[in-house]
Amino acid sequence: MKALKLAERVLFAGAAIGTVYSARTGNRKLQLATKPAAVPVLAARVARSRGLAPGEKGLLVAALIAAGAGDHFMGRSDEDGQLIRGATSFGVMQVLYSALLWRRGARPRAATAPPRLAAWAAAAVAMALPKPSSVSSVLSVYGGLLSTTSTLAADPVLAPKAKVSGGMVIPSGDRRTWIAAGALLFSASDLAILIRRNFVTSERVRANLETFVLTSYLASQWLLVEGMTAEDQKS
Secondary structure (H helix, E strand, O other): OHHHHHHHHHHHHHHHHHHHHHHHHOOHHHHHHHHHHHHHHHHHHHHOOOOOOHHHHHHHHHHHHHHHHHHHHHHHOOOHHHHHHHHHHHHHHHHHHHHHHHHOOOOOOOOOHHHHHHHHHHHHHHHHOOOOOHHHHHHHHHHHHHHHHHHHHOOHHHOOOOOEEOOEEOOOOOHHHHHHHHHHHHHHHHHHHHHHHHHOOOHHHHHHHHHHHHHHHHHHHHHHHHHHOOOOOOO
16 A cells, blocks of 8 residues: 555656646646646545545545546636636536535634635636626636635644644644645635736746646645545555
8 A cells, every 4th residue: 555655646746747847848748748647646546545434535536526627628728718617627626625624524714714705805806807707707706616615624623633823724744734735725826827817928927927836736736635635544
């Protein structure tokens, strides 16, 4: 089992490095080959886990399948149609992540919900200001779903012994604390997409943001999956 776990990590790291490198160098073919490979590795990790309840395993595998679909659509082009399909797929993923976290007892708290809801409202306004469109509407809905996941992921009930500062669970050796960090990093990645799409014209800055988007996205997925499978000590 240890060898299999190591192989999964090597495959994920290889796909992640290839994805980031391809974005940095503008190698579109390499990106199309490596980015869609990363999430299926995580899905395989979840599928073979022994510590997850059957319902939780189903939710998490389904969420990663939706994420894989989102990667496929978002990686094809920046056209509005592909962006809408990608955001819709990732929206399904967020709903499934939220369902799993809710199942584990996570709830919105006074210390965690307001800042995330405020960030969502600000992003929705920023997207609508240039010119309201079907894309901005879909992204606003997606932002609400992401905000919900992030709020639930920040609930300390998911990691009862974790240290909490400013309403944020502090990551530690307890992998359950990585759920909050993963959700926060996911939000940062999506915020960078919004900034790059709507406010940046410099190609150099756009390239730097794309590197950050992909790095933070892949790291967030890894942290979320590791955190949600933390009770699985046998694999």
